[in-house]
Amino acid sequence: MLVTKSDLEQVLGETLARGGDFAEIFLERRRSSTVGLEAARVEKVHSGLDQGAGIRLLAKDTSIYVYTNDISLPGLMKAAATAATALKQKRSDPTVVPLTTPKLDSKDGVDNRVDIEDQVKLVQIADKEARTAGDKIKQVLVRYGNLVQDVQIANSLGKMVMDHRNRHTMIVHVVAAEGNIVQTGYESLGTCNDIFLFTPEQAQKLAAMATRRALMLVGARPAPAGRMPVVLAGEAGGTMIHEACGHGLEADIVGKEMSVYAGKIGQQVASELVTVVDDPTLPGKYGSYAYDDEGTPAEKTVLIRNGVLETYMYDLEWARRQGESSTSNGRRQSFQFRPIPRMSNTYLAAGETAPEEIIAQTKYGLLVKRMGGGQVNPTTGDFVFDIAEGYLIEQGQVTNMVRGATLSGNGPEVLLSVDLVGTDLGFGIGTCGKDGQGVPVSDAQPTIRIPELIVGGLL
Amino acid sequence: MKEENIVRTGLKLAMATGAEAAEVYFMKRDNLTIEVRSGKLETMQQSCDQGLGLRVVKAGSIGYAFTSDLSPTALKDTAEAAVESAQYSSLDSSAQLPPAMRFDSSLVQFDPHLAKTPLEAKIDLALAIERSALSYDKRITKSERAAYEENDYTVLVANSNGVQVDYRNNFCGGYVWVVAEADGDTQTGSSLLYATELAKIDPVIIGQEAAQEAVRLLGAKPIPTQKLALVLPPQVATDFLHILAAALTAEAVQKGRSLFAHQLGNPIAAPTVTIIDDGSLPGGINTAPTDGEGVPSQRTVLVQDGILQTFLHNFYTAQKEGTVSTGNGVRSSFKTTPEVGPTNMFFAPGTVSEDELIQSVDKGLYVFDLMGTHTANPISGDFSLGVSGVLIEKGKFTRPVRQVVLAGNIRDLLNQVQAVGSNLRFYLGLGAPTLLVEPLTISGK
Numbered sequence: 001m002l003v004t005k006s007d008l009e010q011v012l013g014e015t016l017a018r019g020g021d022f023a024e025i026f027l028e029r030r031r032s033s034t035v036g037l038e039a040a041r042v043e044k045v046h047s048g049l050d051q052g053a054g055i056r057l058l059a060k061d062t063s064i065y066v067y068t069n070d071i072s073l074p075g076l077m078k079a080a081a082t083a084a085t086a087l088k089q090k091r092s093d094p095t096v097v098p099l100t101t102p103k104l105d106s107k108d109g110v111d112n113r114v115d116i117e118d119q120v121k122l123v124q125i126a127d128k129e130a131r132t133a134g135d136k137i138k139q140v141l142v143r144y145g146n147l148v149q150d151v152q153i154a155n156s157l158g159k160m161v162m163d164h165r166n167r168h169t170m171i172v173h174v175v176a177a178e179g180n181i182v183q184t185g186y187e188s189l190g191t192c193n194d195i196f197l198f199t200p201e202q203a204q205k206l207a208a209m210a211t212r213r214a215l216m217l218v219g220a221r222p223a224p225a226g227r228m229p230v231v232l233a234g235e236a237g238g239t240m241i242h243e244a245c246g247h248g249l250e251a252d253i254v255g256k257e258m259s260v261y262a263g264k265i266g267q268q269v270a271s272e273l274v275t276v277v278d279d280p281t282l283p284g285k286y287g288s289y290a291y292d293d294e295g296t297p298a299e300k301t302v303l304i305r306n307g308v309l310e311t312y313m314y315d316l317e318w319a320r321r322q323g324e325s326s327t328s329n330g331r332r333q334s335f336q337f338r339p340i341p342r343m344s345n346t347y348l349a350a351g352e353t354a355p356e357e358i359i360a361q362t363k364y365g366l367l368v369k370r371m372g373g374g375q376v377n378p379t380t381g382d383f384v385f386d387i388a389e390g391y392l393i394e395q396g397q398v399t400n401m402v403r404g405a406t407l408s409g410n411g412p413e414v415l416l417s418v419d420l421v422g423t424d425l426g427f428g429i430g431t432c433g434k435d436g437q438g439v440p441v442s443d444a445q446p447t448i449r450i451p452e453l454i455v456g457g458l459l
Numbered sequence: 460m461k462e463e464n465i466v467r468t469g470l471k472l473a474m475a476t477g478a479e480a481a482e483v484y485f486m487k488r489d490n491l492t493i494e495v496r497s498g499k500l501e502t503m504q505q506s507c508d509q510g511l512g513l514r515v516v517k518a519g520s521i522g523y524a525f526t527s528d529l530s531p532t533a534l535k536d537t538a539e540a541a542v543e544s545a546q547y548s549s550l551d552s553s554a555q556l557p558p559a560m561r562f563d564s565s566l567v568q569f570d571p572h573l574a575k576t577p578l579e580a581k582i583d584l585a586l587a588i589e590r591s592a593l594s595y596d597k598r599i600t601k602s603e604r605a606a607y608e609e610n611d612y613t614v615l616v617a618n619s620n621g622v623q624v625d626y627r628n629n630f631c632g633g634y635v636w637v638v639a640e641a642d643g644d645t646q647t648g649s650s651l652l653y654a655t656e657l658a659k660i661d662p663v664i665i666g667q668e669a670a671q672e673a674v675r676l677l678g679a680k681p682i683p684t685q686k687l688a689l690v691l692p693p694q695v696a697t698d699f700l701h702i703l704a705a706a707l708t709a710e711a712v713q714k715g716r717s718l719f720a721h722q723l724g725n726p727i728a729a730p731t732v733t734i735i736d737d738g739s740l741p742g743g744i745n746t747a748p749t750d751g752e753g754v755p756s757q758r759t760v761l762v763q764d765g766i767l768q769t770f771l772h773n774f775y776t777a778q779k780e781g782t783v784s785t786g787n788g789v790r791s792s793f794k795t796t797p798e799v800g801p802t803n804m805f806f807a808p809g810t811v812s813e814d815e816l817i818q819s820v821d822k823g824l825y826v827f828d829l830m831g832t833h834t835a836n837p838i839s840g841d842f843s844l845g846v847s848g849v850l851i852e853k854g855k856f857t858r859p860v861r862q863v864v865l866a867g868n869i870r871d872l873l874n875q876v877q878a879v880g881s882n883l884r885f886y887l888g889l890g891a892p893t894l895l896v897e898p899l900t901i902s903g904k
Contacts, residue, residue, distance in 0.1 A: 039714050041549040047540045048525040048794055049533065052508060065504040069527045086503055120547050139715045175716060175838055182718070182839040225684055225866070225902035256496065258603045258638065260645075336506065373834040375845070379603075379638060379647045382862055384845030386834035406831065406843030408864045454681065456843050456864020456902040 001152060001162065002027040002051075005099045007073050008154045011055070014080035016094030016156060018087050020059040022320070023080075023096075024155040026293060027053045027071060028335040030147060033116055037123040037142040040131070045116060054335040057083045058317060065338040097158030102297075119144040122170065122203045129207035130174050136215060138182070139175035142207070144168075144198075153295035161295040167192050167286070167440060169429070172207045176214035183403065185214030186372075186388065190429040190440065194284030213370070213389055216401050223390060223405030223455060229365035230407060230453045231358055231393060236371045237428020238443025241348045243374040243383045244411035245276055246443070247434070249303050250329070250341040251318035253378045260381040260412050261309060269309045270415035273351050276304040278313055280328060280344035286429040287344040287441040294330035294339050301327045304415075315341045333437040340435060347444035351421025355447035358420045360396040366405070366455055367391045367398055371428070381411040384456075406456040414450050422447030462487065463625075465529055466615050469511055472538035474619060478515035478522075478545075480556045482618035484751060485511040486793045489611045491578075494604045495585045501604065512793040513537055514556070517545040521554045525794045553778040557788075559621035562748045562755040566739055568628045568655040573609055576657060581607050584633060584662055591666025592637045598677065599670045603647075605635040607660075614747070622753035630655045630744050632887075633665050639673035646859075648673030648827075650694075653887050655742050672827050675849055679859035682850070686898040688823030688877075689865075690816055690851065693884040696891035698832045700734075700804060702869055704889075705837040707734070707761050708787070708799040709776035718840045718870060719767055726765045728873035731809065734762040736771060738786050738802035745888045751790030751797040759785045761804075773799045805890030809879035813893040816880055818854040824901060825849045825856065829865075840869035846901065863903040872896060 003011075008025060015023035029051040036044035053076055054067040066083040068075055123142040130140040147167045154160040169190035176183055187210040191197045232240055248259040261269060270276070280289050280298040289298055294316045302310055314322070315330030318341055331342035359367065367390065374385025387405040391398045427444040466483045473481035487509035494502045510527035515538075522545025526537040589605035609631035616624040632653030639646050650668035654660055691699070711717035719727055728734075738756030740746050749755050752774055760768050772780075773788030776799055788797030817825065830845030843866040849856045880893035 035547070041551070043521070043548055043551075044523070044796065045544040045547045046523045046525070046794075046796070047544055048512075049537070050510065050525075050527045050794070052527060062500050063502040065502065065506075067504075067506040067508065069508045069510065069529075082505055086505070116544065116547055184836060184838050225864075225900065227904060256603055257601065258647075336508065338502065338504065373831065375830045375833070377647060377830070379645055380861070382830070382845065382847075384831040384834075384864070386831060386843060404841050404843060404866060406834075406845070406864050406866060408830075408845045408862055410862065454862060454864060454902060454904075456845075456866045 002029060003071060003152065005160065008160065009096055009099055011076045011080045012154065012156045013094055013096045014077055015055055015057050015083050016096065017091055018084040019089040019092065020057045020087055022058040022156055024056045024153065024294065025053055026335055027152040028149065030149045030334065032147045033119065035116065035119040035123050035144045037127050039139065040127060042120055042123065047116065052335040053079065054338065055079050055083050056338055057087070059087055061321065063317060063338065067335050096156050099154050099158055099160040101160045119146065122198060122200065125200050126172050126203045126207035129204045130172065130211045133211045133215060136176045136178055136218060137174060137211065138177045141173040143171050151293065155295065159295050161291045163289060163291045165192055165289060166195060168198055170198060170203065170206060172210040174210045174214040176218045178218045181218050183214055183217035185210040185212065185217065188429055190286035191284050192286060192288045197284065217403045220401040220403040223402035225456055227452050227454055229362055230450045231362055231365060231367045232445065232448050233367060233369045234355060234422055234424035234426035234445060234447045236368050237426060238347055238445040239371040239374045239385050239428065241276060241445050242343060242346055242432070242443040243376040243385060244414055246343045246346045247376050248378045248381060248411060249312050251312045251314040251322065252341050254312050255318050255322060258379045260379065264309050267309055268307050269412060270304050270307040271418040272307045273421040274304055274307050274415055274418055275302065275349040277302050277349055278329065278343055278346045282345050285345045285427065285442045289344065292328045292330045293332045294326065296326045296328040296330060299328045313341045313343065315339050331439050333439055337437045342434065342439050343432060343441050345442045347425065348446065348448065350423050350425045350446040353420050353422055355422040355424050358422055358447050358449050359393060359398060361420065362393045362396060362449060365393045367393050376411060383411055384408045408454045408456055414453065417451050418448050419451055420449040462613065462615055465511065466617050469513055469534055469538065470617055470619060472535055473513050473515050473541060476538045476542045478517050478542055480516040480619045482514040482556050482752065483511055484790060484793055485615040487613045492606060492608045493582050493585045494606045495582065495589055496602060496604050498586060498589065500582055510793040513541040514796055515541045515545055516554050516556060517542055519550045519554055520545045520548040521551065522548060523796050553775055555778060556618045556620055557622060557752050557754050557774040557784070560755055562624065564748050566746055566748045566756055567626045568630065568746050570629055570656045572657050573611065573629050573631055584660065587662035588633050588635045588666045591663045592635050592670040595667050595670035596674045598639045598641045598674055599637050600640045601638050603636040603638065607633045616749065616751065616753045618753065624749045624753045626748050628747060631657055631660060633660050633662060635665055635669045637669045637673050639677050641677045644677055646673050646676035646679065648676065651886065653744055655744060676827060676847055676859045676861065679847060679861035681862045681903045682860050683904045684900065684902045687901050688820050688898050689896040690820060690823055690825045691894045691896060692813065693882065693891045693893060694886055695826045695829055696806060696894045697886050697889040698829050699869065699872060700806065700889050700891055702832065702835045702837060702842060704801045704804060707770055709770040709772045709780065710799040712770055713776060713779060716838045718838070722767045725767055727767045728762055728765040729876045730765040731876050731879050732762055732765050732873060733807035734804065735760050735807055736787065736801050736804045740803045743803035744885070745802040750786045750788040752788040754784045754786045754788060756802065757786045771799050771801065773797050801888060803888050803890065805883060805885065806879065806892060806894065808881050808883040808892040810881050811878055813880045813882050816878055816893055816895045817851055820851045820854060823851040824860060825851055842867060842869065863901045865899060865901055867899055875899065
């Protein structure tokens, strides 16, 4: 426990001393280590400690947020007073419900970090594996990151929880070149709390995949441009569902009427084949947690069921404003940020068609085996994302690999047009950025077919 | 403990733990962010954070650790962690810290009016931005948010070679994101403006720019695939500068991931293009007496009339090549070592106004917004971006365009810059005037 219950009750009381409806304190201690390797040299071995507290005060539709590194009682009381003063009301006697902690599964500081020495070994294994591919490999970058985050969250409704999150990520970036053509292959893997995921074999596998992709891209031809059917393979990862649909279902964007999905609960917003779920309870996934960053126990939320919009993703603030309950999607990058509605592990649920059947049924089009990053304008629904590995489909067969392609389209239109959904489900990880905050997420989808998308390539 | 004492203690502890050379970087930052919507204060954030990073040299290797817990115990743990991490890093003959150098203290960018201006006036500024956007055109129906933000930060750098730097900077700015609606179509527009002086933040301009973009995009539709000249206004041109910046660092060159490696003295852009990095630029958001490791800030011409002149260096990359640092050991926080990066980087302006550039185009696209710039590949220079904008026909804006894709390579784009406007404008640390680019393929219907 970072701060005692009685101290927190005092801080929450001070926060509400000049009015307001809800006070919350988020305490965090994060120990991190990163190991970088580039040009076969281990470098950027960093470790660090960051701690602090964020105090939030809600009053009607206004939200006040104050944070500090000083988590001593005087430091917290000072921050609480700053928040309270911002409301500019007279001092009163606030009611703070005594804090209670849920008995079960509140994890308080279990230390199971991986040693830096082990991390150094893993990045060296990955580097060695990539370099076995020969002299077309021009550069190998490997990065291992570990973040052990202990949080303690308490609010004026009497709730206090603790959560321990041990996140590991490894990324491998391989640069291959032949003549004038330089291409990169990228692979990443991440987990929350599955500390047995990163074995030497796994490091090798990751490096081999990145290397294979970089080498293949060097020999690939430029992608075609124009409108065509696109098959997104399950192993491509769920960037599409995250960008094209997920962001527009976040309650703050909906509440500000900035989402194409605002006011559409109960309506058919996607093809009947489409069910979209957000689930932070999946064990070991990169976007998983036991409690969200407002202390709400993690729960699975079906957002779209058989094409019908069922609910949005809420944090406490937007649930309060809209008369709903939090769906455990209140997340923040760190104590330096106020929580906002965010995705966790988001996926389009598996369907009934065999993936190979989907390709066989496609006369001409593009098969996307791996997606890169993407971006969406949630107000118009327009999105764009990068294809890291793509192939042409000709006469129901996968033929040549293509490079340099981007998909562009409109989220709601795409979801309505999905005409085949596969039986597989493949996950990808990422850091999702919104309002300047990055949070770890994963996303997944089965193989799906979209009858028409704009493929941007070189002519 | 006072800041100077913390720094001195950190340095002493690192040396006592066995470091042969050590550096302390301390940063303390106060931030205020005010967001308003529909004429009301929606969120207000006030924060203070501080911490230090310890860089050590031990047995020919570099180690690094940081902490925001500044208690004596935490400082001792951090010194030990830094020395320990050095033992895992590869041996490096360039593992050294900069010597003490003379610097210009007057490069501090500090506006005393920021602290003296009451909170109400800052809330009013955010409200004025929103009002300006909403009153620009009746088709502007709402704002997602309008905001005012300010940062005030103190930096101390000291190392065992005698480097001793201490300065305090501040800056502020505003932004807005609005929605225009008409005939069942919805479009968005945004604008931002940051400066080192409060007086330079004009709420009316910020609001108008965002509103203008949203309204001009109403009714936008995809167009057939074709080649179009591109007019890139400052904000869009800085997106491309951002993609370029990494390739102009000596670190990228030394590690074989710059597309401009081996190009020193060669043309890498059209003769219209001059690119400058200037850490001593008056009024620049990133202007400061020194960089993040105590090397004096300076002006560096990277590309002159299309010819590549030099790369950006920090002390480490300069040591590796036997040259001198350009003062680009950049740090955004105490949590990182000084990385090679731009300070205030910009395309030098030309003499033609934006209007004249537009009038000179027979068939082209004025680009309002790029999507997916973070997916561009800085190593190969390949990009493939979603584009929205307005079609230019015979020198005039005609119809709005969305959902088209611009794919290409940054090298080609640089070589096809036909003309450069006079309207240099900075977006935080990156600046550009409007650029006119010879026809490139736009993929659409």
